[in-house]
Amino acid sequence: MKPRKRRITGGVDTHKDTHHAAVILMNGRRLADAEFPATAAGHADLLEWMRSFGRLHAVGVEGTGSYGAGLARHLRSAEVRIVEVNRPDRRQRRAKGKSDPLDAYAAADAVLSGRAMAVPKAGDGIVESIRALHLARNGAIKARTACSNEMKALVVTAPAELREQLPARSATKLAQVCARLRPLADLADPAQGVKAALRTLARRYNALTAEIADSDAQLAVLVKQARPDLLAIRGVGVETAAQLLATCGDNPDRLQSEAAFASLCGVSPVPASSGKTRRYRLNRGGDRQANRALYMIAITRMGHDADTRTYVQRRTADGLSKKEIIRCLKRYIAREIYKVLTTRNTRDQDLTLAA
Numbered sequence: 274m275k276p277r278k279r280r281i282t283g284g285v286d287t288h289k290d291t292h293h294a295a296v297i298l299m300n301g302r303r304l305a306d307a308e309f310p311a312t313a314a315g316h317a318d319l320l321e322w323m324r325s326f327g328r329l330h331a332v333g334v335e336g337t338g339s340y341g342a343g344l345a346r347h348l349r350s351a352e353v354r355i356v357e358v359n360r361p362d363r364r365q366r367r368a369k370g371k372s373d374p375l376d377a378y379a380a381a382d383a384v385l386s387g388r389a390m391a392v393p394k395a396g397d398g399i400v401e402s403i404r405a406l407h408l409a410r411n412g413a414i415k416a417r418t419a420c421s422n423e424m425k426a427l428v429v430t431a432p433a434e435l436r437e438q439l440p441a442r443s444a445t446k447l448a449q450v451c452a453r454l455r456p457l458a459d460l461a462d463p464a465q466g467v468k469a470a471l472r473t474l475a476r477r478y479n480a481l482t483a484e485i486a487d488s489d490a491q492l493a494v495l496v497k498q499a500r501p502d503l504l505a506i507r508g509v510g511v512e513t514a515a516q517l518l519a520t521c522g523d524n525p526d527r528l529q530s531e532a533a534f535a536s537l538c539g540v541s542p543v544p545a546s547s548g549k550t551r552r553y554r555l556n557r558g559g560d561r562q563a564n565r566a567l568y569m570i571a572i573t574r575m576g577h578d579a580d581t582r583t584y585v586q587r588r589t590a591d592g593l594s595k596k597e598i599i600r601c602l603k604r605y606i607a608r609e610i611y612k613v614l615t616t617r618n619t620r621d622q623d624l625t626l627a628a
Contacts, residue, residue, distance in 0.1 A: 283323045283332040284358070284381030286373050287311070287341035294319050295377035296326045301385060306374045311340065316347040333358040333384035335376065337393035345393055356384045357393040394522025399499045403492060404519035410488035410512075417481040424451060424474045431471075432464045439471075444478065451475035502613050508573035509610075513566040520563040521614055531611040538563040540603040555600055564603070567610075571602040 279298065286293045288311065295306035304326055309315040323329055331354040337345040348355050358380040369375060383389035395401075421444040428439050428447070439450060452475040456468035493511045496504065496518065503514045520537065521528065528534045535541040539559025545552050556564075574581035581602065588598045 279327040280330050281323070281327040282330050282381045282385045284377045284379065284384065285319070285332060285334045285341065285344060286376035286380060287334060287336045287339075287344060288373075289340055291315075292319060292341070292344060293373035293377045294323060295374060295381050296323055297378065297381045297385065298327075299330065299385065301382065303378060306377055308373070311343065313343075313347070316344050319344070320348060320351055320353065329353060331356055331384050333380035333389055334393070335360060335380055338396075342396055346395075346397055349395065349397070355393055356389050357391040358383050358389040392524070392527035394527070395524040396522065398523035399495060400518045400521070400523040403495050403499065403515050406488055406491050406495070407512075407515040407519055410485060410492065413481050413484045413488065417478060417485065420474055420478045420481065421448075424448065424471060424478065427467055427471055427474070431467045435464050435467060445482075448475040448478040448482075452479060500613070502616070503610070506570075506609060506613065507578055508570040508606075513569055516562055516566040517610060517614070520560050520566075525614045528611070528615070531608045534611040534614075535604055535607040538567055538603075538607055540564060540567055540600065540607050542600065542604065553597075553600070555596060567603040567606050568599065570606050571599050574602065574606075575599075 281296050281298060281304065284295045284297070290311055291308050292311050292315065293306065293308045296304045298304060307319075307322060309319040309322070323332070332348055333356045334341045334345055334348070335358050336342075337355065337357045345355050360376070380389070424444070424447055428436060431439070439447065442450075451471040454468045454472045454475075456465040456472065460466045460469055489511065492515050496511050496514045499518060500514065503509060503517070504511070509517075517538075521534070528537065532541060536556075537559055539556045539561060541556050541559075542553035543556050545554035571581075575585055584602075585598055588601065589595075593601070
């Protein structure tokens with residue numbers, strides 16, 4: 274068969290600086306492999322090289338959310354079907370070894386055999402901007418928490434005369450007081466050294482607080498622009514909505530069912546039955562940040578929603594524990610949110626009708 278007419282499948286093992294690609298026939302026969310730089314020109318050369326062997330059926334790419342993100346965007350723009358491939362299992366690596374060509378061929382084999390079927394996130398729309406800003410916000414939150422802990426630890430071990438001026442209080446008030454401290458020039462004195470350290474930490478805390486406020490304002494604008502209907506769900510705020518959008522990506526239609534979305538968020542029930550016992554346990558897999566977002570929505574509803582409180586009372590009377598009730602609530606919330614995420618945005622519909 275002429276090379277231009279035969280169908281082929283590609284596989285790519287991605288790295289920071291280079292990508293290793295491989296091509297196989299639809300019958301599994303290996304054709305060739307090559308290495309390309311992880312640049313825009315390298316992505317174009319990789320696709321041209323693959324197409325030189327025949328009609329490209331699909332390409333399996335490892336790490337579409339990290340090192341392979343740029344390549345995935347390039348292939349998508351060229352209308353190439355992309356399949357997200359996990360790394361080969363440890364048993365296969367022990368038996369066949371580990372190298373870039375072997376991993377590239379394994380990625381192509383996974384697509385051809387059907388072991389890999391996941392559609393990667395698009396990463397080329399407004400949700401990608403939300404993901405980036407949400408990531409920066411989470412980093413600022415962690416840094417501010419660490420800063421608060423350091424301030425409180427310094428107050429505990431500070432000299433008595435200074436500690437008495439800084440009684441136990443909230444981190445925000447403590448930062449306000451510490452930011453006004455005026456240490457003397459002689460920092461060899463422990464009291465003055467602690468004052469200087471507390472003032473530095475307080476200024477850092479206040480700067481991070483301002484940074485978090487800016488991120489919240491930016492996320493609020495983007496989330497309302499992307500999915501205003503998501504914020505209308507009870508218990509869903511800007512931060513939880515941003516996390517759920519980032520989990521689904523710009524193409525939530527890649528999730529084939531609400532059960533798939535629940536599994537992605539780690540809220541699908543896992544059987545834990547034995548003998549006469551019939552029960553389900555918490556799912557410890559999936560995206561744990563999305564799971565945390567659903568947990569926060571469930572806790573908010575348990576505290577402020579009358580229907581949810583009634584449900585909790587009824588399931589408690591049935592003998593369910595609090596953890597099991599929260600698991601059920603998260604599963605219900607995931608079903609509700611999936612319907613919203615997979616419904617076309619009304620704003621996009623209005624723009625289409627106007628055009």
